[in-house]
Amino acid sequence: MQIHNLSKTPSILNTFMSELRDETTQKDSMRFRRNIERIGEIMGYELSKSLQFEPHNIETPLGTSTTVLHKKDIVLCSILRAGVPLHNGLLNYFDAAENAFISAYRQHKHNPDSFEIIVEYLACPSLEGKTLILADPMLATGQSMVATFEALKPFGTPKEIHLVSVIGAEEGVNYVSNAFNKDVHLWIAAIDDKLNEKGYIIPGLGDAGDLAFGNKLQQ
Template identity: 65%
Template sequence: MQVNNLGEQQSILNKFISELRDVSVQSDRMRFRRNIERIGEVLGYELSKSLSYNNVDIKTPLGTSKCNIPEEDVVICSILRAGLPLHQGLLNYFDGAENTFISAYRHQVSETEFEIKVEYLASPSLDNKILILADPMLATGRSFVNVYNALKSMGTPKEIHLASVIGSEQGIAHIAEHFPEDTKLWIATVDKELNDKGYIVPGLGDAGDLAYGIKLQH
């Protein structure tokens, strides 16, 4: 798997990440969602450089211009609910994309043990398309893997791109074992550790709760 860690570069992306992490800023839910959306736009822009393009003639009021246009069919798949702002950021740039939505949540079995449950899926065919699978938090990597397994019934993508805001080294290693070798991961930053509950440290907390409010636990 090819890992593209954009946080290793000096760019405005790092400001968005700092505000997501900062407890004095992240309590503003609107700003939290907008920062994830902006990160989705940055990830989408960088991802777009890896796609195939066609050179086409575009008629202007004064003549004809040659333009390189992406030639591939893109499907953006968000993992509900935390993935919605990231999905919107990607959709802002891939505005002609088809869309897939899937649920995946942690069901606590014990204080430190949990399983990932997938209960909802709405998707077009994925056959021979560019699949962008978006989830802001890549902690253990089990959500990405379970969702990928659920999507297999929808067809075989031409390429798979994973988009995430913050990941752990352990989670990246886990998905590398379960996704095709040519899968590309686009991620804004990577942290080293998970705590005993499987949350990223230092991370930023629960992205879904910070974006949309605290939920009742299953």
């Protein structure tokens, strides 16, 4: 897997990341969502540099301009519900993309410190020969990302796969690196050292879904 860790190069991304992590600033859920969206825009721009482009002629009122444009073959898939702001940020830049949505959540059966990933809802266009961008803001254990991709396989084989996350743990990054082939790209804004006993990223930022959309009932 090819890993693109954007935190290695200081940029305005650092400002949005610091606000996401700050326990005082993140209490403003609208700002929290907007910061994830802005990070999605930055990552979409960086990701776009690796896509395939082809020449196009553009007719202006005074003549012809020649440029190169990326092929409009992108399917943008996000994991509900935390993935929605990240999806919106990417969609702001890839506005011609087709869209897919999938639900994946942790189910704790008997031991609160162990869980399995449950995939229920899925809406997806054909992926055959297209560029798949799979977005999930928190790459903790990596199990959700892998389970989601497995659920997408019946929809066809993409020609390219790009994974997009805001924060990941070393363990999760290693897990997806082993699960995906060497041609897959991972775009990530920060990689933290570890997970706690419940599988949450440390220092991380907390529960991205709750911070963006409010606390959920536990089942």
